[in-house]
Every structure is written in structure tokens, then in C-alpha cells.
Amino acid sequence: MDDRVAVIGIVVEKDGDVNKINELLHEFREYVVGRMGLPYPKRGVSLISVVVDGPADKISALSGKLGMIDGVTAKAAYSKVS
Numbered sequence: 001m002d003d004r005v006a007v008i009g010i011v012v013e014k015d016g017d018v019n020k021i022n023e024l025l026h027e028f029r030e031y032v033v034g035r036m037g038l039p040y041p042k043r044g045v046s047l048i049s050v051v052v053d054g055p056a057d058k059i060s061a062l063s064g065k066l067g068m069i070d071g072v073t074a075k076a077a078y079s080k081v082s
Helices: 018-027 056-067
Strands: 003-013 032-040 045-055 072-078
Touching: 003 018, 003 056, 018 045, 018 056, 045 056, 056 072
Parallel strands: none
Antiparallel strands: 003 045, 003 072, 032 045
């Protein structure tokens, strides 16, 4: 499978498990290009963007596992270039 470039947008609510997020990002670290996190106290959430480069199935797996964590929403946007 061809490697893809994507960004995973993560929204963490107050009760989101940040430790599980970090564990997953560490598990998939070979595909992570960079990440940026921003707290947004006005809305009671934190926003994280993670740039990844790897097989589409690995990116999808990471995004799916992140989204299964309580208090966390995650979506991936893939580049059209493979």
C-alpha cells in the first residue's frame, strides 16, 4: 500500500484521557511527522493536530483508535498525493 500524507484533527473534551492519546501517538510514532496542541479553555476543550506520513491503513487505524477513547473525537484528512 502506498504511503499517504494526512492530518489528524483531535478534539479532547474535559474528561478525555490524554494519557491514552499520548500512548497511541507513541505507538504510531514512526508515522508522526509533527503535532501541535492548543488548549481552548473558553470552550473546555483542547485541540491537537497531528501530521502523519504512512500507509493509509495505519493512519486510519490511529485515527479510529483515537476516536474510540472516551471524551475524544478524531478525524483524518488525507492529501490527494500518494
